[in-house]
Amino acid sequence: MHNLGHTRSVNHRDHLLHTPDAFVRTTLPGMERAAAIVHISPAIGAAFTQYTAELEPGGTLGPTYAQRFLYLLEGAADLATEVSFHSLTPGSFAYLPQGTPHTLTAQRSTRLAVIEKPYEPLEHTPSPEVLVGREDSALSTPLNDDPDLQVRALVPASPAHDFAVNTMTYQPGAALSQVEVHIMEHGLVMLEGGGIYRLGNNWYPVTAGDVIWMAPYCPQWFAAIGKRPAKYLIYKDANRHPLG
Numbered sequence: 001m002h003n004l005g006h007t008r009s010v011n012h013r014d015h016l017l018h019t020p021d022a023f024v025r026t027t028l029p030g031m032e033r034a035a036a037i038v039h040i041s042p043a044i045g046a047a048f049t050q051y052t053a054e055l056e057p058g059g060t061l062g063p064t065y066a067q068r069f070l071y072l073l074e075g076a077a078d079l080a081t082e083v084s085f086h087s088l089t090p091g092s093f094a095y096l097p098q099g100t101p102h103t104l105t106a107q108r109s110t111r112l113a114v115i116e117k118p119y120e121p122l123e124h125t126p127s128p129e130v131l132v133g134r135e136d137s138a139l140s141t142p143l144n145d146d147p148d149l150q151v152r153a154l155v156p157a158s159p160a161h162d163f164a165v166n167t168m169t170y171q172p173g174a175a176l177s178q179v180e181v182h183i184m185e186h187g188l189v190m191l192e193g194g195g196i197y198r199l200g201n202n203w204y205p206v207t208a209g210d211v212i213w214m215a216p217y218c219p220q221w222f223a224a225i226g227k228r229p230a231k232y233l234i235y236k237d238a239n240r241h242p243l244g
């Protein structure tokens, strides 16, 4: 059924709101029994790629030359490296340093948020290691002393890492305490609830399933609306000098 050309998606120079009504599936090299919705990529001006992978039972992700972060949204999957094996369920995440051979195989219909970025090493700093965990076991800390806005660091902001991934959970009515304008770019997927996202000079209603890209310096602010908490997964580049 057509929708008379309407969508909530927008593509501006410094931000993208990508809503499920506008998603188009493709396959990436090496994927089997799987599809990718590529939300964010260098084609839009980002220094990383973010996609949703949809896998049939037995489906696999292809390889990547870059670092890879996985967050399991739905289903179940097995992650095998040369030295470890993990069963991932909703809320599980994994970080694989660049050059880590691994396979990810769906045990049933599975959806994953996938972030990939070429690694920028830092002199005198050891390379990062494989990380696997659960979002609900990560330490939760209030942002700017607001107990209604909790941040969980999944990929820690340590110098070895050139990006961080957090979840942010807002109680109904909670909001960022400032409009942020910063050098870091963001990739964001709304996991639960919804609210209003200010991006640039626009205010957008957003809900679970929406994906947002914010370019460096894109003015940004969020307030949770509704009777349940709003939660998102958010990527940002970190710990590297702007001049490289």
Ligand code: UGY
Pocket (backbone or CB within 6 Å): 168, 176, 180, 186, 220, 221, 222, 234, 236
């Ligand atoms: O970490 C951040 O920059 C985060 N507070 N930004 C955001 O939620 N848009």
Ligand code: MN
Pocket (backbone or CB within 6 Å): 180, 182, 186, 220
């Ligand atoms: Mn921010």
